[in-house]
Amino acid sequence: MTEVGINTGIEHTELLENRDVTLLLRLVHEAENSSELLRRMQESREAFSPVTMLMDSPEPEAVLAHKVRLPRLVIHRCPLNRVRHINTLFSYTNYCMERGGLIACHCTTAGIRREKIMRQNPVVINRVLFFLDYCWHRIIPKLSFTRDFYFGLTKGQNRALTRVEVLGRLYRAGFDVLHEEIVHGEFYVIAAKVKEPVRDDKPSGGLLIRLKRKGKGGKIIGVYKFRTMYAYSEYLQPYIYKQAGLCSGGKIAGDYRVNAAGRFLRKTWLDELPMLINWMKGDLKLVGVRPLSSHYFSLYSEELRALRIRTKPGLIPPFYADMPGTLDEIQESERRYLEQYLRSPFLTDWRYFWKAFRNIVFRGKRSR
Template identity: 50%
Template sequence: MNLASTLQPIDYQESGIVPGVEDLFFSKSFPLDSHFFVRKYLQGIPVSEIHFAEKINHFQVIEKNSFAALVSVSKLNEFEEINELFEHSSRLLDKSGLIIGYLETYVNRKNKILEKYPHLLSQLIYRFDALLYRVFPKLPITQKVYDFITGGKGKLMSRVELTGRLYAFGFEVVDYQDIDNMHFFVATKISEPIKQADPTYWPIVKLKRVGEGGREFKVYKLRTMYPYSEYLQDYVYQHNNLTEGGKFKDDFRVSAFGKLLRKVWLDEIPMIWNWIKGDLKLVGVRPLSEQYFRLYSEELKTKRTQTKPGLLPPFYADLPKTLDEIMDSELRYLNAYARSPLKTDITYFFKILKNILFKGARSR
């Protein structure tokens, strides 16, 4: 099907459907090099099943119940509430329906500035731009001022945050490409949106963990990952698997600054508050997310929930390398703790201290 010749110009101000591929969609909104990328996924879909939208109200006021594809012809940075866009898209799309869009990411903006200005000037402009469009919109203190001045538009985000937002609203990314310093993506609907998809942007984050009795509680940590990274945990495990020490291999969700925090162990300092509150004890198994907890054997799951997790896990006493070794290490600790709690924690405490001070045991 020749999509360009099939779509006819109409009054999109009233209908919400952008008039004609050649008239607006390709020539005015998307960079020329993006035509083939977008056309590849729309080819073969009936025109009546494709909805082109430029503004959020083009997604809101639609009589048709479902579409096979939704295309945002405005870059996502121009939407005040991107989550609202994804929520409407999920409602309007059939199962396995496509959402196609583009935005300017951190990397796109940085490259654009570095290419446009001389080296020293570009470095100064980039740092000011990052403060204005990356930091200010995400801090409660400056967010209201930014929204008042800009109407909430122009915010930048990382590719990781975009992907996390899509997964939070039931989409799976099937393809992406950077074209003319813009990040284009295609995602397919795989499920309904996850409730309460509203992560914080604060430096200190609260993460859900499985605690004593199997109850869910939140641990405090310094942010080391991009926002919305928690929605990508299953994806990272499926595609990256685990590396030495039981961490995810090549975890793209961790920022450069986050890697530094983990290397010097600063990211776990806020967990002291969990210890003071009584969520954790000083020595004990590491508090795990629900996704990671599911990887454990049934025996270990049962024994883990019979006691509180700890601030200093047996991992730093035994320094295991694989998931099986980690589970064996924790099982030995839990069995010993069941027989003699105080003696076990004292023994492990000094062994952990020795490995941290003299063998350089650190979080990764």
């Protein structure tokens, strides 16, 4: 497996200069596999400082019961694939440390898992085995009516986790990812505590998702869509934005959170069909500015943010009437629409609807 390193260059990267982090990364690169790494870490236990917590247990309660108080670094030696309650483990790790404390964890990602299956088995058979593995370890644990059966039988052992899901869970737990890499077929992550964990939501891995978006008056509304991204992608948006920024059309450039099925759903707009529920509930109107996440909303100018929350968001945004390219152009397009709408609501929406209709139906315009 080729080693891949990513250093995001964010403001907390000086924390990676921690002596114990340096020791950990050296051991990771020197070991030929995860078993050897565990052995080397055990032999080097005394080399770690007293404020570093080495955790072997997959149980979250073990973090709070550990003798080290206010650790500067918590190293989870047990792979996340064997942890039943990952969110709780990350949250408890957050609770036991001060701001700026570090967490280190590792797992075999679904991508690495697929590569191993395809490489280690004969052609055709490898595809059958991957399909069965995907169904059992990826689909069954996500469905509400089979989840309890899966975890009751497996106890959460050998579960499949995507890279996006691991990073998203860390961000939900209040961590900012500083370093991620694949070494000898294992995915390693180091992150820093920057805030308290998110507690007021219910993450979903199902097909139908409910995304938090800014509505009229700044009220948070739940916008329904069919899932097009891997689980926990919504928590990862600040990290993705810092890595890649925005491309033409105001979308995240090279967004690897979108899965294969999601690319098809987005291209055909099938992912937006459930938004009709919001329209019927009165959260959205037919034509209006896009309902935005809090992070994307924060990228707008203060003036436009104030203007946006004076009206309901819409199913058909002015984007399809003007087809702007950059974020500045998108903001200007929305400003023109909102100023006209506040003067003449019905005529503005009528005019923008038919502009968007022509661009979509006759000119084949799409959101990039």
